[in-house]
C-alpha cells in the first residue's frame with residue numbers, strides 16, 4: 001500500500017484547506033486514537049474565540065486550546081511578530097551565545113513575577129519546565145553543600161507534564177503506572193478534594209487548609225535533611241480543577257520555610273492571567289522559590305516554557321571559576337527566537353488589552369453563569385471554579401466510567417460547535433480571557449444541552 005496520503009481540498013479561495021484522507025500515521029497524544037479516527041474532531045483555522053473545521057464550521061473554543069491561548073487565537077500582533085522574526089533570525093543557540101529578544105523577554109517576565117523571582121530559564125514546554133525546576137532544586141542544595149537534600153515531594157492528583165521528573169512527583173495514576181519505578185526518593189502530599197466538605201464551592205473552598213500539615217508528617221518520616229523541594233500546582237488543573245483551599249498555600253510555605261525545603265509552584269496553567277493575576281502566586285500572596293510557566297507565555301503561538309528562580313537560588317550557582325558552566329542543563333531550543341518574539345508580542349497584548357484585569361473582573365460573572373446554569377442539571381454532582389475555569393462532575397453511566405464525559409465532549413464538538421475537555425467523568429472549560437459575557441452564556445447553554453443529552457446512555 002502506498003504510504004503517501006491523498007489530500008482533499010475544501011474551499012477554492014485563500015482559506016482553502018487540505019483534509020487528509022489517511023489519518024493512520026499520526027499517533028495522537030493523550031487521545032482515544034481509534035475513536036478520533038472513526039469520527040474526527042478536526043480544526044483547520046482559528047480566530048479569537050473560535051476554531052473552524054476544514055469545512056468552515058465555527059467551533060467555540062471553551063478551552064483556550066489547552067489552557068494556553070489566553071488572548072484568543074491568531075492575534076495579529078503575535079502573528080506579525082513571528083513572521084518578522086522568522087525573516088530576521090530564525091535560530092541561534094542559547095548555549096554560550098545569545099540574541100537580544102531572549103534577554104528582553106526574560107526581563108519582562110521577571111518584572112511580571114512577584115517579589116525577587118528575578119531570573120528566567122527558558123525551555124519549550126510545561127513538562128520541560130517541571131523537570132528543569134526539579135533538577136534546579138536538587139542542584140541548588142548541592143551548590144549549598146547540602147547534597148543529601150534530594151527527595152522531591154509532590155501531591156496526589158498533581159500534573160507536572162510527562163517527563164520522568166514530572167510524572168514521579170505528579171499524582172495522576174494512569175500517567176504513572178505503566179512507566180516502571182519512576183524517580184527514586186519521591187513522596188506525595190494528599191490531594192485537597194473532598195466532595196462531602198467542598199461540593200459546589202465557588203472559588204477556593206473553605207475546608208482543607210489543614211491538609212498542608214501532612215507535609216510535617218512527610219518531613220518527620222524522611223527528615224528535612226533529605227528533602228529538596230515540594231512541588232504543587234496552585235490550582236490542580238488537569239485532574240479536573242481543584243482550587244487550593246483557603247490558606248493552604250500559605251501553610252505549605254510556612255512549613256517549607258521552617259524545614260529549609262524549597263517550594264515550587266507549577267504555574268503552567270495558572271500563569272498569565274487564568275486566575276486574574278499575572279501569576280497565582282500573586283493572587284495567594286505566597287512566593288515560591290521556583291515558579292514554572294509555559295502555555296500562556298506565548299499565547300501558545302510558539303512552544304515555550306520556563307522556570308523563574310528567586311535571587312538566592314540563582315545566586316547560589318554563580319560561584320566557581322567564571323569560564324565554567326554553572327548549571328549543566330538546557331535545550332537546543334531554549335529561548336528560540338520565534339518563541340521569544342511571540343512572547344514579547346503576547347505580553348504587550350496582555351498589557352495593552354488589560355487581559356489579567358479583565359479576567360479578574362469576569363470571574364464573578366463567569367462563576368454565577370456556570371453555577372446558576374448547570375447545578376440543577378441531571379447528574380451534576382459537583383461544580384468547581386476558580387478564576388476563568390470550571391469543572392463539572394457528572395454521574396457516570398453504569399459500568400462505563402469516563403464514557404459519559406467522552407460522549408459529551410464529542411457531542412459538544414459535533415452537535416454544539418464547541419470545544420471542551422474532560423477528565424474522567426468531569427467536563428472542564430477554561431475559555432480565553434477575552435471571553436465576553438455573551439460568550440460565557442453560550443458556553444453554559446451548550447454545556448447544559450450536552451449534559452441533558454447524555455443523562456442516559458444512547
Ligand SMILES: Cc1ncc(COP(=O)(O)O)c(C=O)c1O
Nearest residue numbers: 125126127159160161266268269
Ligand atoms: C500544571 C502543568 N504542568 C505541566 C504541564 C505540561 O505542559 P506541556 O504539555 O507543555 O509539557 C501542564 C499541561 O497541561 C500542566 O497543566
